[in-house]
Amino acid sequence: MCRNYSWIILLPLLFSCWGIAASEISAVIIKSPAGSWSVSYTSDTPVASISFQRSPDSSRVKRWKTKSGDFKVFKVNDYETVRRVDGKLFTQVEFELTPTYTHLPKDYAPFSPFTDGGMLFHSGRFFACPDLCDDSLNEWHIRIRAAKGDNIIVNGVVYTGEASWVDSDSGQKVYVGKREPIQSENFVSLIDAGLPAPLKELMSQNLPKILSYFATRMGALNFRPSLYASYSQSSDGRYGNQGGTLPRQIFMHWYGEKAIEKLDQNATFWFFAHEVAHLYQGRAGNVEALADAWLHEGSAELFASISYSEIHGNHKIYLSKMEKAKENCLSSFGTETNYRKVALTNSKVHYSCGLLIFDTLNNELDERNSNVFLLWKAFNSAVAKGKPATAETFVEVIKSFVSHTSWLTLKDFVANAEFNSSQFFQQIATNKSIQPTTNASAD
Numbered sequence: 001m002c003r004n005y006s007w008i009i010l011l012p013l014l015f016s017c018w019g020i021a022a023s024e025i026s027a028v029i030i031k032s033p034a035g036s037w038s039v040s041y042t043s044d045t046p047v048a049s050i051s052f053q054r055s056p057d058s059s060r061v062k063r064w065k066t067k068s069g070d071f072k073v074f075k076v077n078d079y080e081t082v083r084r085v086d087g088k089l090f091t092q093v094e095f096e097l098t099p100t101y102t103h104l105p106k107d108y109a110p111f112s113p114f115t116d117g118g119m120l121f122h123s124g125r126f127f128a129c130p131d132l133c134d135d136s137l138n139e140w141h142i143r144i145r146a147a148k149g150d151n152i153i154v155n156g157v158v159y160t161g162e163a164s165w166v167d168s169d170s171g172q173k174v175y176v177g178k179r180e181p182i183q184s185e186n187f188v189s190l191i192d193a194g195l196p197a198p199l200k201e202l203m204s205q206n207l208p209k210i211l212s213y214f215a216t217r218m219g220a221l222n223f224r225p226s227l228y229a230s231y232s233q234s235s236d237g238r239y240g241n242q243g244g245t246l247p248r249q250i251f252m253h254w255y256g257e258k259a260i261e262k263l264d265q266n267a268t269f270w271f272f273a274h275e276v277a278h279l280y281q282g283r284a285g286n287v288e289a290l291a292d293a294w295l296h297e298g299s300a301e302l303f304a305s306i307s308y309s310e311i312h313g314n315h316k317i318y319l320s321k322m323e324k325a326k327e328n329c330l331s332s333f334g335t336e337t338n339y340r341k342v343a344l345t346n347s348k349v350h351y352s353c354g355l356l357i358f359d360t361l362n363n364e365l366d367e368r369n370s371n372v373f374l375l376w377k378a379f380n381s382a383v384a385k386g387k388p389a390t391a392e393t394f395v396e397v398i399k400s401f402v403s404h405t406s407w408l409t410l411k412d413f414v415a416n417a418e419f420n421s422s423q424f425f426q427q428i429a430t431n432k433s434i435q436p437t438t439n440a441s442a443d
């Protein structure tokens with residue numbers, strides 16, 4: 001009895017020593033029978049403010065309405081926070097949510113509606129902390145209450161009507177709705193019945209091919225991923241598609257009628273291949289630093305490109321994609337030559353400039369009887385052994401794969417704030433090989 005008691009006292013200490021702590025704010029998400037969504041946050045001890053762990057923009061200010069006029073959401077620097085207007089302490093605050101599809105910069109869409117009223121939401125959107133979030137917090141208590149007959153899929157388990165769990169890291173996509181997941185050889189999937197038949201056909205034909213292609217090059221997955229594909233109309237005329245992956249999950253959303261009216265088969269294949277590539281990137285794909293996003297996005301673009309060319313036996317799409325990547329990457333540098341600064345205002349360069357880097361690396365690897373898949377596998381093993389998924393680790397790994405000159409130049413690209421990235425990308429776009437830049441470190 002006494003020993004158990006000591007453990008209860010010791011455990012929080014141990015967790016904080018390991019750098020893991022639970023947020024003291026718990027979230028209850030409620031989907032009403034009429035289909036409206038709300039969230040209530042509770043703290044055991046009174047707090048002056050509650051902040052959100054992920055605030056890629058200030059959209060909560062518009063899309064989250066406090067149920068009481070006593071509260072207000074503010075954007076402060078790079079985070080959003082809720083406080084009482086009179087500044088007093090509080091223990092609970094409730095919001096009415098806007099459950100429509102919206103794109104968040106460099107983050108997952110909070111809600112992806114299905115045409116039958118089902119919903120996929122991102123749990124990470126609801127991570128909140130007393131006062132300010134800091135890096136030590138990585139346990140988030142979430143409960144959801146939906147309609148009695150609703151299926152709720154959390155961590156791959158199907159619950160009915162209600163579920164609660166402790167979340168962590170970047171969170172996960174949670175499904176709430178009437179549909180039953182379909183178990184197939186490759187995926188546990190939930191596909192929106194409202195998606196047009198040709199698109200569903202493209203998925204059923206191409207996804208297994210892409211999976212088996214990557215499994216051969218990068219090793220089979222040791223789990224069966226969940227696949228969510230949804231569609232919603234848009235009221236503002238916007239249309240498009242967006243996909244993403246989280247551990248063991250892949251999700252794709254189409255919005256606006258035009259997005260599904262005339263399907264571009266090549267672009268759709270590329271979209272699938274890019275997302276599936278992320279699944280196979282493994283833990284090395286969990287690159288946290290936004291400045292390093294060229295690693296997982298650039299490589300996913302190249303993996304998509306190689307899989308397209310090899311599965312279809314044609315390089316045309318790859319060549320046109322490379323041309324566009326060159327245009328986009330090179331035109332993004334004006335007087336600013338620091339890649340990180342350029343990427344901060346234009347995250348698309350991670351895809352285009354990242355593709356240029358990986359394509360160039362692949363040329364060099366090819367001459368050395370290697371390839372980017374082997375390189376990525378080595379990067380992945382380094383991360384599996386405890387190295388962080390960062391550009392620095394990537395540069396360490398790549399040392400034994402490329403020439404010393406290429407390695408030094410890449411090292412400079414990653415570590416040297418004075419590095420002229422504009423010149424670097426001009427060079428690799430022209431020569432298709434990594435050349436030393438004028439300001440590269442001397443060996």
Ligand SMILES: [Zn+2]
Binds near residue numbers: 296
């Ligand atoms: Zn991606």
